[in-house]
Amino acid sequence: MSTKWSKSYLFTLRDAPADAEIPSHQLMSRAGLIKKVAPGMYTYGNFALRAIRKMETIVREELDKRGCTEILMPMVHPAELWQETGRWKKMGDGLLKFKNRNGHDFCLGATHEEVVTDYVRRDVKSYRDLPVTLYQIQTKYRDEIRPRFGLMRGREFSMKDAYSFDANSEGALKSYDTMYDAYKAIFNRLGVEFRIVQADAGAIGGSKTHEFQLLAEAGEDHLMVCDTCDYAANVEIAPSYGGNAPNASHVDVITSFKAGSEPKNWHQMEAFETKGLKQISTLAKSLQMKESDLVKTLFFSANSGLDPADKDLKPFAVLLRGDDELNPIKLKNALGLSHEPLMLTDQEVKDNSGAWPGSCGPVGLKMPIYVDEGLVGRENFIVGANRDAEHLKNVNFGRDFKAEKVADLRKARVGDLCPNCKKGHYKSYRGIEVGHVFYLGTVYSAAMQANFLTQEGESKPIEMGCYGIGVTRTVQASIEQNHDKDGIIWPMGIAPYRVHIVALDPENVEVMQAVEIVARDLESRGHDVFIDDRAERPGVKFKDADLLGLPVRINIGGRGLQNGEVEIIARKTKEMQKVKLEDAVERASSLIRSLFPTVKA
Ligand code: ATP
Ligand code: MG
Numbered sequence: 001m002s003t004k005w006s007k008s009y010l011f012t013l014r015d016a017p018a019d020a021e022i023p024s025h026q027l028m029s030r031a032g033l034i035k036k037v038a039p040g041m042y043t044y045g046n047f048a049l050r051a052i053r054k055m056e057t058i059v060r061e062e063l064d065k066r067g068c069t070e071i072l073m074p075m076v077h078p079a080e081l082w083q084e085t086g087r088w089k090k091m092g093d094g095l096l097k098f099k100n101r102n103g104h105d106f107c108l109g110a111t112h113e114e115v116v117t118d119y120v121r122r123d124v125k126s127y128r129d130l131p132v133t134l135y136q137i138q139t140k141y142r143d144e145i146r147p148r149f150g151l152m153r154g155r156e157f158s159m160k161d162a163y164s165f166d167a168n169s170e171g172a173l174k175s176y177d178t179m180y181d182a183y184k185a186i187f188n189r190l191g192v193e194f195r196i197v198q199a200d201a202g203a204i205g206g207s208k209t210h211e212f213q214l215l216a217e218a219g220e221d222h223l224m225v226c227d228t229c230d231y232a233a234n235v236e237i238a239p240s241y242g243g244n245a246p247n248a249s250h251v252d253v254i255t256s257f258k259a260g261s262e263p264k265n266w267h268q269m270e271a272f273e274t275k276g277l278k279q280i281s282t283l284a285k286s287l288q289m290k291e292s293d294l295v296k297t298l299f300f301s302a303n304s305g306l307d308p309a310d311k312d313l314k315p316f317a318v319l320l321r322g323d324d325e326l327n328p329i330k331l332k333n334a335l336g337l338s339h340e341p342l343m344l345t346d347q348e349v350k351d352n353s354g355a356w357p358g359s360c361g362p363v364g365l366k367m368p369i370y371v372d373e374g375l376v377g378r379e380n381f382i383v384g385a386n387r388d389a390e391h392l393k394n395v396n397f398g399r400d401f402k403a404e405k406v407a408d409l410r411k412a413r414v415g416d417l418c419p420n421c422k423k424g425h426y427k428s429y430r431g432i433e434v435g436h437v438f439y440l441g442t443v444y445s446a447a448m449q450a451n452f453l454t455q456e457g458e459s460k461p462i463e464m465g466c467y468g469i470g471v472t473r474t475v476q477a478s479i480e481q482n483h484d485k486d487g488i489i490w491p492m493g494i495a496p497y498r499v500h501i502v503a504l505d506p507e508n509v510e511v512m513q514a515v516e517i518v519a520r521d522l523e524s525r526g527h528d529v530f531i532d533d534r535a536e537r538p539g540v541k542f543k544d545a546d547l548l549g550l551p552v553r554i555n556i557g558g559r560g561l562q563n564g565e566v567e568i569i570a571r572k573t574k575e576m577q578k579v580k581l582e583d584a585v586e587r588a589s590s591l592i593r594s595l596f597p598t599v600k601a
Pocket of ligand 2: 433436
């Protein structure tokens, strides 16, 4: 059935709401796709819902085909399940918690590891019951601190979440690969441009994880992509220095220096005055050196977060090249922390080092010092003296201060060598995380005693993986990636309708007959059709058609029909062809095929 605008519920707007900062949010609002109910909560209009349903169909087809089983879990969860894994506390305010009339604690489902693990532990007893992958498409609630960009970061949103259960890690990694392939197929079918990137696995569980990122300028994620091979990583973890561990003997000098072993070219350490030179840039200028030749000292504090007894924050220092930026996630991982460390305030720096920031350095510090790999091989360098307005020169590792550990701690940069092919270099892109695959190991199953009996009769926790796709985020991200100044350009895979027929003279019986016939024939070929039959001026209808962004438009009007002609327009290129009425369906179908080759018609 085609849909007529006059009978549907669709209101387009000239202006976007003031809080819509990015194009996709503005366009979705103007096209009547979403309407804000409260921050991070939206009513989806019919066009948005149709796109969501199409996406869900693609997801179901690709997962079912690969042997996954769909279920549906509750949205309200009892606190007890989340307490079993410790996440009732750990998730903090992200979980929306409340009590029911009996005073029992509940939360809204932000994710479903606990509930699905509980489900499986009740049934799965033996290795014969494995492997299994369960999934659902469901509303999630996360009490995001700052919901923004419409459906991109909502509080209530739709997610496809899947969970795999295997007897061993090899099996789990196979399930992981299957889901990875399914995701590739899903995003290809949507017709969007995406990259699969390596990502931070955090402190929990397994070690393997990939993010599926839709490339778009407004993306919140920063990606490093090789210009030669297909390597790509979230900048959170992208290795620097081509991923090469530095020369071991150089590292030895840093971490296990022995007095008397210093090379002849190491000069005597000396202090000099640097009044007013607090920034690396001004210091470099005054010394006529490059910023990269200077060494900067940063101060942080952290507890491990892994041991509940460990409550005291302990300060430590990090040394980097003067022009490098610290990557807090690399630091967290290198130190095995569960949270990113906090930067010390200026006052704390002064209290701990003896000087205000700008004159600090490693010599004489009473705290662990971590060194970025970029400094390996440095000799006779300049650092703050830990006395205001003073620096030291000819400072050397081991002799003048002791370093705890050398690691890759800096934020990777455009132009860094690719760690995979070691030929190409990083280019930088912005991405929107639309999907995430994660090998979990046994963190949840062990915490919740989801065990099974192996062939040998041994009881073991089940190996797990979890896999998410943000359905509503993907729909908006597709628009973020595919639009122009006039409106949305729907990718064919999730276009709410494939064809938009503009009836130019809806009161003309001949026109409406032609519209009905074309619509019916298009539908018989499997294309859904939206008909603008409103009594509006052509200019208004064309503007709305551009805004709504359905891939193919057909203008049918009285004047054209006098010559037996209609117009077909591709939304993306705005290319227009005049065709005979009787050829319209075939020509529109062939345009659809050319726009999106996997569509059968
Ligand atoms: P982010 O880093 O963007 O907060 P996440 O890593 O916490 O996301 P996951 O737990 O991996 O998210 O959830 C799986 C998918 O759900 C994400 O890849 C994303 O597409 C989607 N998603 C997560 N949070 C939101 C949100 N607040 N609004 C819309 N979609 C979301
Ligand atoms: Mg994620």
